[in-house]
Amino acid sequence: xxxxxxxxxxxxxxxxxxxxxxxxxxxxxxxxxxxxxxxxxxxxxxxxxxxxxxxxxxxxxxxxxxxxxxxxxxxxxxxxxxxxxxxxxxxxxxxxxxxxxxxxxxxxxxxxxxxxxxxxxxxxxxxxxxxxx
Ligand SMILES: [Zn+2]
Numbered sequence: 306x307x308x309x310x311x312x313x314x315x316x317x318x319x320x321x322x323x324x325x326x327x328x329x330x331x332x333x334x335x336x337x338x339x340x341x342x343x344x345x346x347x348x349x350x351x352x353x354x355x356x357x358x359x360x361x362x363x364x365x366x367x368x369x370x371x372x373x374x375x376x377x378x379x380x381x382x383x384x385x386x387x388x389x390x391x392x393x394x395x396x397x398x399x400x401x402x403x404x405x406x407x408x409x410x411x412x413x414x415x416x417x418x419x420x421x422x423x424x425x426x427x428x429x430x431x432x433x434x435x436x437x438x
Contacts, residue, residue, distance in 0.1 A: 306386050310397055315380050318404055322373045329366050332359050372405045388412055 340356075379385035386395045390412035399410055408416065 306394065306397065311380060311385065314385065314400065314404055315377065318373050318377050318380070321404075322370065322377070325366055325370050325373070329363060329370070332363055332366070335359055376405045390416075 376385065379387075386397070386400055387393070388395055388409035389407045391409060393409050393411075395406055395409045399406060406413070
């Protein structure tokens with residue numbers, strides 16, 4: 306990958322990371338305010354729902370933050386954009402759409418096909434459900 310591309314990905318990922326950290330900080334404060342504000346029983350339920358939502362959001366965000374950090378580490382050690390599965394270069398076009406991708410498009414498709422197959426094998430068999438014999 307060209308140095309210019311690497312630099313643009315580093316910038317993109319760093320900016321995304323800063324954004325997420327800021328949002329995470331804001332979410333943390335919202336949860337804290339919700340905890341500190343005394344609410345009457347009528348509001349309790351909706352407070353809990355909101356807090357659950359914020360916690361789930363934080364969980365998802367923290368996973369995303371970890372992924373971005375990993376991608377930045379890969380940039381530093383020079384393995385960014387290399388498929389974990391086959392060692393081929395992931396296309397810049399794919400990385401622009403998914404900068405945190407660790408698999409090339411072929412391996413990704415293969416993985417998805419495998420997951421789909423496993424899902425089908427684990428699921429109910431429609432043909433058997435409908436047969437009477
Ligand atoms: Zn691959």
